[in-house]
Amino acid sequence: xxxxxxxxxxxxxGMTNKKSLKCEQHLGHNAMYxxxxxxxxxxxxxxxxxxxxxxxxxxxxxxFSPECPNSSHLFLHxxxxxxxxxxxxxxxxxxxxxxxxxxxDTQYFGPGTRLTVx
Amino acid sequence: xxxxxxxPQNLTAQEGEFITINCSYSVGISALHWLQQHPGGGIVxxxxxxxxxxxxxxxxxxxxxxxxxxxxxxxxxxPRDSAVxxxxxxxxxxxQKLVFGQGTRLxxxx
Numbered sequence: 001x002x003x004x005x006x007x008x009x010x011x012x013x014g015m016t017n018k019k020s021l022k023c024e025q026h027l028g029h030n031a032m033y034x035x036x037x038x039x040x041x042x043x044x045x046x047x048x049x050x051x052x053x054x055x056x057x058x059x060x061x062x063x064f065s066p067e068c069p070n071s072s073h074l075f076l077h078x079x080x081x082x083x084x085x086x087x088x089x090x091x092x093x094x095x096x097x098x099x100x101x102x103x104x105d106t107q108y109f110g111p112g113t114r115l116t117v118x
Numbered sequence: 119x120x121x122x123x124x125x126p127q128n129l130t131a132q133e134g135e136f137i138t139i140n141c142s143y144s145v146g147i148s149a150l151h152w153l154q155q156h157p158g159g160g161i162v163x164x165x166x167x168x169x170x171x172x173x174x175x176x177x178x179x180x181x182x183x184x185x186x187x188x189x190x191x192x193x194x195x196x197p198r199d200s201a202v203x204x205x206x207x208x209x210x211x212x213x214q215k216l217v218f219g220q221g222t223r224l225x226x227x228x
Contacts, residue, residue, distance in 0.1 A: 031214065037159075042120065042218040043204070056215065088159045094214070106151075106166050107216065112159035 003027065004110035006091050012116045013081065021076040021113045023091030031096050032074040033107065034066060037088040049074060050096055081117045088112045121145050124205050124219035132227055137192040139222045141205030144186065151216065152179050152190045153204040161204070164190070195226045 004025045013019050025032060034046040048056035049068040063085075065077040074091055092107040122143045131137055141150070152164040165172050165179040167188075172179050176195075181188040192199055205219040 033214070040220075042122070042220045043206070043216070044218075045215055048214050050214075058215075090159070090161060092161075096214075106163055108163065109153075109161035112161075114159065 004091060004093055004108050006089075006110040006113050008113060009111065010114050010116075012118065013078070014118050015081060015083070017081075018077070018079040020078065021089055021091075021115075023074040023076075023110055025072055025074075025091075025093035025108070025110075027093055027095075027108060029093040029095045029108075030071050031094045032068060032071070033092040033094075034074065034076055035090040035092065035109075037090060037112070038084075039087070043090070046076075078115075081115075083117050086115055086117045088114050120220065121217050122205055122207055122219040124203075124222050126222060127220065128223045128225075130225045130227065131195055133196060135195050135226075137195050137199070137224065137226075139190045139203050139205075139224070141188045141190070141219055142186060143188075143205075143207050143217075145207065145209050145217070147183075147186075147207040147209055149208045150181055150188050151204075151206040151208075152188070153206060155202040155204060155221070157201075164203075192224075197226045197228050200225050 007022045032049045035043050037043045045058045046060045047066045052068045067075040090112045091110040094107045125140045149168045151166050153161050155161045167181050176193045178191040202221040202223050204221045206216040
């Protein structure tokens with residue numbers, strides 16, 4: 001497989017369920033991202049991981065819990081979600097230009113997981 | 119008001135027409151992305167630019183940093199160009215946080 005893959009592609013869950021979204025990048029990148037795309041709203045950044053360390057949490061509720069066990073894999077654990085959390089969740093990866101952060105890196109996106117919370 | 123505004127929000131055209139999508143932003147940026155999102159959700163990065171103009175096939179992207187404005191042009195449009203086109207900016211050198219426009223839904227009819 002190449003690029004950025006996400007599983008599952010579609011997920012329907014109840015408000016009391018616990019589920020996880022998985023993202024895997026095959027590009028050798030060292031940064032990974034979770035984005036949320038709700039209907040009729042712009043994409044919103046949720047979390048950023050650099051070298052497996054979380055470096056940005058964009059005021060995301062604690063019912064969303066990210067995990068980055070290595071630089072190729074990123075998970076988003078979901079529990080006690082609300083119907084308004086129904087959205088397309090997109091993962092992306094990029095290659096950071098060193099610890100100085102110089103340069104601006106292109107992000108490569110996965111196909112997304114379409115989540116419906118009943 | 120969003121930091122990144124796109125116009126138009128929806129655009130329908132006939133095959134072969136020249137297409138222009140505009141993006142204006144209100145913050146200082148180090149770079150701007152044009153992204154394409156097809157039905158089903160997958161996003162593809164088309165261009166990243168910080169000055170001037172870039173061309174790839176029938177797609178052309180321009181940016182004017184002084185005016186805080188970018189345009190995406192499609193020449194000889196084709197039904198397969200139908201997608202949502204999204205403008206996104208990065209506010210600082212080495213920054214990672216993309217701020218997105220709301221997208222422009224383009225439909226090209228045969």
